[in-house]
Amino acid sequence: MKKLSIGASALLSALFAAPSFANLPQLVATSTISGGDTAWMLTSTALVLFMTIPGLALFYAGMVRKKNVLSTLMQSFAICAMITVLWAVIGYSLAFMPGNPYIGGFDRIFLDGMLYLKDEAKLTVHPLAASIPEGVFMMFQMTFAIITPALIAGAFAERMKFSSMMVFMALWSLVVYVPVAHWVWAPGGWMFDHGVLDFAGGTVVHINAGIAGLVAALVLGKRVGYGREAMAPHNLVLTLVGASMLWVGWFGFNAGSAVAADGRAAMAMVATQVATGMAALAWMAAEWIAKGKPSVLGIVSGAVAGLVAITPAAGFVDAKGALAIGLISGLVCYWSATSLKHMLKYDDSLDAFGVHGVGGLIGAILTGVFAVKEIGGVEGSVMTQTVGALATAIYCAIVTFVLLKIIDAVMGLRVSEEEEREGLDVALHGERIE
Amino acid sequence: MKLVSAIIKPFKLDEVREALSAIGVQGITVTEVKGFGRQKGHTELYRGAEYVVDFLPKVKLEIAIANELLDQVVEAIESAARTGKIGDGKIFVMDLEQVVRIRTGETGADAV
Numbered sequence: 001m002k003k004l005s006i007g008a009s010a011l012l013s014a015l016f017a018a019p020s021f022a023n024l025p026q027l028v029a030t031s032t033i034s035g036g037d038t039a040w041m042l043t044s045t046a047l048v049l050f051m052t053i054p055g056l057a058l059f060y061a062g063m064v065r066k067k068n069v070l071s072t073l074m075q076s077f078a079i080c081a082m083i084t085v086l087w088a089v090i091g092y093s094l095a096f097m098p099g100n101p102y103i104g105g106f107d108r109i110f111l112d113g114m115l116y117l118k119d120e121a122k123l124t125v126h127p128l129a130a131s132i133p134e135g136v137f138m139m140f141q142m143t144f145a146i147i148t149p150a151l152i153a154g155a156f157a158e159r160m161k162f163s164s165m166m167v168f169m170a171l172w173s174l175v176v177y178v179p180v181a182h183w184v185w186a187p188g189g190w191m192f193d194h195g196v197l198d199f200a201g202g203t204v205v206h207i208n209a210g211i212a213g214l215v216a217a218l219v220l221g222k223r224v225g226y227g228r229e230a231m232a233p234h235n236l237v238l239t240l241v242g243a244s245m246l247w248v249g250w251f252g253f254n255a256g257s258a259v260a261a262d263g264r265a266a267m268a269m270v271a272t273q274v275a276t277g278m279a280a281l282a283w284m285a286a287e288w289i290a291k292g293k294p295s296v297l298g299i300v301s302g303a304v305a306g307l308v309a310i311t312p313a314a315g316f317v318d319a320k321g322a323l324a325i326g327l328i329s330g331l332v333c334y335w336s337a338t339s340l341k342h343m344l345k346y347d348d349s350l351d352a353f354g355v356h357g358v359g360g361l362i363g364a365i366l367t368g369v370f371a372v373k374e375i376g377g378v379e380g381s382v383m384t385q386t387v388g389a390l391a392t393a394i395y396c397a398i399v400t401f402v403l404l405k406i407i408d409a410v411m412g413l414r415v416s417e418e419e420e421r422e423g424l425d426v427a428l429h430g431e432r433i434e
Numbered sequence: 435m436k437l438v439s440a441i442i443k444p445f446k447l448d449e450v451r452e453a454l455s456a457i458g459v460q461g462i463t464v465t466e467v468k469g470f471g472r473q474k475g476h477t478e479l480y481r482g483a484e485y486v487v488d489f490l491p492k493v494k495l496e497i498a499i500a501n502e503l504l505d506q507v508v509e510a511i512e513s514a515a516r517t518g519k520i521g522d523g524k525i526f527v528m529d530l531e532q533v534v535r536i537r538t539g540e541t542g543a544d545a546v
Binding site: 230233293295338342351 | 478479480481482483485487
């Protein structure tokens, strides 16, 4: 494997201002890591990967029309494969290595320097997770980098070219996800240093994906026949199965973000479950009252809204705070996924913005309201949280827009009307389910 | 020979089949179809998007019979399939020009 020469590495680092060496991974004796923490984080990583494949894949696939089910599944699966490679090659380095307040450094290109040395009994650990091998930390973060672009796909379901989607996701994850992850989660990142609280990715994952989804829905335009033709979900069984996988997997997402098998992870698990149950009930109740029947699609959407909203708060709030976050997110996301969307008439097909964007925004701000100092070690600040959320939203919106416009000019974004009518499964992938 | 085609409510299928068996009809083809006449559809709601579903599931029967059985068959289907509520369906009677039993090659009345 090729390593960057010392000279090249130094030159690149110098271009980005001197990194603080305290923020670099350290080579330590294998005896210093915690077996319990490592076991839990290995498990969490698997749980979060499971959230994308097949959790999110199924959640979305059940909601589209039958002629597009395979192409929707394909999006999640292909994004998983692609982001895996990008993250290993460059994403992890630029996100989590010290650099400057806006982007990390090149210390881990191709994961060079991330070491496990059997005979010397040494391995590297990342300063954010000193009790587990760096490889596990990198992998855990990879699963977040994977699910974020996969979420965006919900906004442009049933009409985007697969090739353009892959190009867009590759660029987006490097130019939007990686910097934002660095700002919020890496020591030295400007939001990290300003005290923006985002325990497990309410801003980095959900606001990011939700805003990108909204922009994509607006740039790509509505599906052919939207508003006139029936576009009902073709199999809500898949959607419910997917949502259930998301719920269970989210324990890896939130409780795993404690990066330890400890009391904080326990509190995060409690907060996650409580908020989600409350949000599911809240959406169900709102729909029952407003429309007369509680639907399956409604209750699972409520659960997901709660999961999203509690994500930034999970390691900072207690059960009462979690209940409040669940209740508010269940009700507000019900409104944003139904009324707001129809009022403003954009075709955010699977409510990437309505649930993830709005839920993430609510969660980020409410973290400032409900953070309990004894649990998370910090007081919340609604002002700081709002600044973090807005800065991310604005940056994401602008860059997403530019990327989409460039790709549209070079290779087009949408399939032809004929392909859209025929169905993407056959048109793009040459496959169908009967 | 006649071809009797009937559109009925799906849950009436067993009753109609038994009624036809009772009068000696030995063969029947069944297809699942969708349709509407004067029966209105229902509304489905998905995250705030309302869909009026016009096409309701029905079952279509096709029976090839000798002319002599026609009145009995129509009567049997009609009374077995009727609920008295809107959407009960319709019976269509068509002239059948030729029938062939594939296994034996019999034609006409012998094949019905």
